[in-house]
Amino acid sequence: MTAHTYTTLVLGFEVSPDVKSKLDKTFHTVHYHPDGSIPDKAWRESDVCFAMPNGLPDTLKLEQVPNLHLVQILSAGANKVLEGEFFKNEKAWKQISVSTASGIHVYSIPQYIIGQAISLYMNLHQQHWLLRSRNKWATKPDVELKTAPGTPTNFISLRGKTAGMLGYGHIAREAARLFQAHGVNVIAANTRGEKSKDTGFIVPGTGDKNGSIPSAYYSTSDEKSFDEFLSKTDILVASLPSTPQTQYLLKSKHFKALRENAIFINVGRGDLVSSDVLLEALDASPPHILAVGIDVTDPEPLPDGHPLFTHPRALITPHTSGDFAGYVDAATELLVANVEQLRKGGVAFNKVDPARGY
Numbered sequence: 566m567t568a569h570t571y572t573t574l575v576l577g578f579e580v581s582p583d584v585k586s587k588l589d590k591t592f593h594t595v596h597y598h599p600d601g602s603i604p605d606k607a608w609r610e611s612d613v614c615f616a617m618p619n620g621l622p623d624t625l626k627l628e629q630v631p632n633l634h635l636v637q638i639l640s641a642g643a644n645k646v647l648e649g650e651f652f653k654n655e656k657a658w659k660q661i662s663v664s665t666a667s668g669i670h671v672y673s674i675p676q677y678i679i680g681q682a683i684s685l686y687m688n689l690h691q692q693h694w695l696l697r698s699r700n701k702w703a704t705k706p707d708v709e710l711k712t713a714p715g716t717p718t719n720f721i722s723l724r725g726k727t728a729g730m731l732g733y734g735h736i737a738r739e740a741a742r743l744f745q746a747h748g749v750n751v752i753a754a755n756t757r758g759e760k761s762k763d764t765g766f767i768v769p770g771t772g773d774k775n776g777s778i779p780s781a782y783y784s785t786s787d788e789k790s791f792d793e794f795l796s797k798t799d800i801l802v803a804s805l806p807s808t809p810q811t812q813y814l815l816k817s818k819h820f821k822a823l824r825e826n827a828i829f830i831n832v833g834r835g836d837l838v839s840s841d842v843l844l845e846a847l848d849a850s851p852p853h854i855l856a857v858g859i860d861v862t863d864p865e866p867l868p869d870g871h872p873l874f875t876h877p878r879a880l881i882t883p884h885t886s887g888d889f890a891g892y893v894d895a896a897t898e899l900l901v902a903n904v905e906q907l908r909k910g911g912v913a914f915n916k917v918d919p920a921r922g923y
Contacts, residue, residue: 681858729798758784
């Protein structure tokens, strides 16, 4: 069998001059079509494709890309690729590897997680809203946190809290490192309930490659273990992909199991928990959770007028936590690293397994 050379790239979106220069140095030929109109000749010749999150066009056929062996997508999730028409052909998966951009989001999402935790425990969003909407000074009782019975307060410190990382991929590992700097204990829950090494793409100086930060691991597939994990958690951070195993994994009972004055942050996928369950947890008497900070929703987008938009203890952003200046530059670094790996006969970082859904 002839070894693949990974020397010809096809690219159908606009990139900066710096990125284009790096690609020109990495590949012998770059078919660059920033308007998205890629001719048949470019598809036929290329063995690597730098693609948008949806992967390859639905109208493209496998016979049009006989030399294609790597598709590097711009998103951490592979949902849109898996749902697309092209990869419904099983032969496509035998010929082509798809790699996600998992690993580059350490530049933004972990900081978003820390920012949400601080904002929710300081009630910053509510304080800002009150002053902005009333256009006058607010009193301390106006901005008190609606905590469980006890002394009214305007601020709960992160120090001494326990962050429960639901999923322990690159985003959670970097968030764990940042939580440590704030005096937060970290525990983690994954399918097997075991420590594992991060074998994906790692931005130097970030994360927890060996999985040594969590003080304990728990299993999401063992009900007793998962309940114990929740019972020790003050800050529940979800960064899970959407798979049949994770869809609507969190139910009302799970929020009830959290520690008093717990908060929930979701940067994974919205279908981990229904919006009705979140509202129930927020509005229970006493509340099952103090507040939520979510970048993903169920459904997404939320319909106009949804009660979560105006809930005083919900801080929602429109799936923007992964967007940062230099995103395509960071994805290009990953693409180049993947190509270098493959040219040496190795395996691409973040290779998608269609059976697992990521």
